[in-house]
Amino acid sequence: MTHPHEPDPDRHAAGPGAATGHFIALEGGDGAGKSTQAALLGDWLESLGRTVLLTHEPGGTPVGQAIRQVLLHGEHVTPRAEALLFAADRGHHVETVIRPALARGVVVVTDRYMDSSIAYQGAGRDLAAEDVEHLSRWATQELLPDLTVVLDVSPDVGRARRGQVHDRLESEPDDFHAAVRRRFLDLAAREPARYLAVDAGRPADDIQLDIRRRVTALLDQGALS
Numbered sequence: 001m002t003h004p005h006e007p008d009p010d011r012h013a014a015g016p017g018a019a020t021g022h023f024i025a026l027e028g029g030d031g032a033g034k035s036t037q038a039a040l041l042g043d044w045l046e047s048l049g050r051t052v053l054l055t056h057e058p059g060g061t062p063v064g065q066a067i068r069q070v071l072l073h074g075e076h077v078t079p080r081a082e083a084l085l086f087a088a089d090r091g092h093h094v095e096t097v098i099r100p101a102l103a104r105g106v107v108v109v110t111d112r113y114m115d116s117s118i119a120y121q122g123a124g125r126d127l128a129a130e131d132v133e134h135l136s137r138w139a140t141q142e143l144l145p146d147l148t149v150v151l152d153v154s155p156d157v158g159r160a161r162r163g164q165v166h167d168r169l170e171s172e173p174d175d176f177h178a179a180v181r182r183r184f185l186d187l188a189a190r191e192p193a194r195y196l197a198v199d200a201g202r203p204a205d206d207i208q209l210d211i212r213r214r215v216t217a218l219l220d221q222g223a224l225s
């Protein structure tokens with residue numbers, strides 16, 4: 001049993017395909033700038049000679065695209081069905097895309113992962129966060145990121161950056177987004193060894209520098225083990 005604050009040397013070993021790559025998740029509220037940061041991070045990692053896979057949830061696979069359509073652009077979905085659909089998207093994504101890439105030694109950078117479910121469904125909806133977390137852990141056979149970067153942004157800034165078009169989740173009121181934000185920060189505070197929380201109200205280049213510093217430490221750690 002590994003202490004939650006220590007990196008787990010066997011971190012990808014649970015479930016099929018023990019892995020040698022690195023797994024990084026970008027999380028945060030809507031309009032936090034995750035996709036910009038993922039692209040910058042991917043370019044930088046490639047410039048270091050790493051093979052990188054940029055992916056995202058929901059919808060990182062063909063099956064996931066269909067689930068994404070139902071979740072974000074369809075009719076009302078009940079909270080439990082919503083949690084199950086996000087978990088289904090994630091389970092399929094992990095088994096068909098993420099684990100195989102990790103097994104090939106790739107650095108996988110995903111725009112959203114299970115903390116989005118814990119925050120949006122577990123804090124935003126009237127569901128127990130532990131149940132939502134359990135669902136995702138079951139769906140992914142306990143695949144946890146080596147590093148999760150939480151891009152912290154206020155609901156106001158997030159809304160302004162998103163512009164006029166809002167999907168089903170983005171259309172939720174500010175107190176929903178405030179609860180989501182608090183939960184992301186709580187998750188980061190709970191496990192500082194596996195998380196980096198950054199103020200995402202700053203210029204993109206400054207945020208990226210913080211992320212690169214932390215990812216450098218992660219890659220160096222990998223080189224030693």
Ligand code: TYD
Binds near residue numbers: 057112
């Ligand atoms: P995302 O694709 O990041 O939004 P976009 O690309 O349109 O900016 O995420 C879509 C929405 O789904 C976003 O509001 C967050 C929400 N979401 C959840 O509620 N739970 C989850 O598990 C995930 C992955 C996303």
